[in-house]
Amino acid sequence: MPTDLESIRLDKWLWNARFYKTRKLASDAISGGKVHLNKQRIKPGKEIKPGAELVINKEGLTWDITVTGLSKQRLPAKDAVLLYEEDTESITKRQQQMAIQREQRQLVGFNAPEHKPNKKDRRLIHRFKQA
Secondary structure, X not given: OOEOOOXXXXXXXXXXXXXXXXXXXXXXXXXXXXXXXXXXXXOOOOEEOOOOEEEEEEOOEEXXXXXXXXXXXXXXXXXXXXXXXXXXXXXHHHHHHHHHHHHHHHHHOOOOOOOOOOHHHHHHHXXXXXX
């Protein structure tokens, strides 16, 4: 469903392609150096065109993609995938990174907390931090 736009802001494109949930998160990632265009740091307002090469680092995972389409609005996930092409090397590398992260979580034995701290628990936490 890509449209015939000539260019679009990078933060808007990242949001449209569903790499980030909000434009603010996309903008912060670009400003923080997590997104590179043609191997260079850029600003969120940079206009991109089809054929641009992006490297996106998010939560320890890396995407090497080429922009193939632009959209005026955010698309459903199955249509958003049509806005870019990903290298096969990037896919295999990301799958390896995910496997390593999974193994590390199992090794450490990470367990999510069973509940949110209540008022009494928070007071104990604050006392512990102040001591």
